[in-house]
Amino acid sequence: MLEVGKIKVKKEDLDNRIEMVLGDSEDLPFENDSIDAVTVSYGVRNFEDLEKGLSEIRRVLKPQGILVILETSVPTKFPFKQGYYVFSKLVVPTIGKLFSKDKIAYGYLQKSASTFPYGERFNNILKKVGFNNVEHFLQFHGASTIYKAIK
Template sequence: MSDNANVEKVVPYAGSKLSKKEQIAAMFNDIAFRYDFLNHFMSLGIDVIWRKKALRMLRSLQPKKMLDVATGTGDFAIMAQRMLEPESITGIDISEGMLAIGRKKIARLGLEHKITLQVGDSETISFPEQAFDAITVAFGVRNFENLEKGLSEMRRVLKPGGKLVILEFSNPTVFPIKQLYNLYFRYITPLLGKWIAKSQAAYSYLPDSVKAFPQGQVMCNILTNTGFQSVTCKTLTFGICSIYCATR
């Protein structure tokens, strides 16, 4: 069985007749009102450091047009605007609930002329070929229904020499971090999700989706096989998170 087949099998609502994509959209619509808070709360704020490290990998490129895939509430796009100052950033996501919150944040910050959020699917990106200098995805690729298709689409809309930066959870392998991480993710995370976001299913799906997702060299090989070049993987915080960087 391919790694992508394993990823496809992990869904938020076991027994649902909806596709993984439809379940993901419904799940994020349900938890949108608490998503940002839980992200920072459950990671103890370390996710902000991870995001900054990922974006620094684009500094030398000085991208003018950026695409943020699975943008959610736009946190990564807002940080990219502040750190890299591109001419424009477009964020796409399948959850209108998340985007609605993101648009309010962007308006509050007066960034509407720089950042645009719109409903969009990673597997059928509605932009012409070679439209962007850089593409970012923060904690979103493991939710793709078809990983290879999503990666191929991102490569298609990336300019030659352009960069893709993916930030994603990974499974630490070092004792005792691995054991503590598994305990926290498996038991505490779903309880926090149930208590704060009123959705235990969404935060039970999180550890399952991370466990099933291809990581490290396996993910690098998938990126290479999709046509990307100069693929690298950098692990952060004892392997809890990884940054994948690739060039078209």
């Protein structure tokens, strides 16, 4: 995935501004206060220690640096809640079993999404580790959420 990103960055002539780096979310290979912005898409729910990973992101962000996260969530309003349940619990795992060699991965998606502390609960975790101006914006009727926070 990083190689694809590197190709895209080079193609857009941004390789002097954007660097793709492989690292551990709980031990980022960057100096304190050295990064302008961090984006994470569908990844923080997989952090082994959520608060430690978020604290590490905060450590490397410059003062006033921005964190933007796109993550799964679970719709809470009818009929999206019921539709999401059927889709994620039955449709996705069935399709995954038909087309993938990994029978567990597609079931994991639903389980990890349903146990992730989305919405205000996640906002509170971001605040707890020291982020300010925390906001979230529902996407796809609540199936995903964008979180924005400032160091």
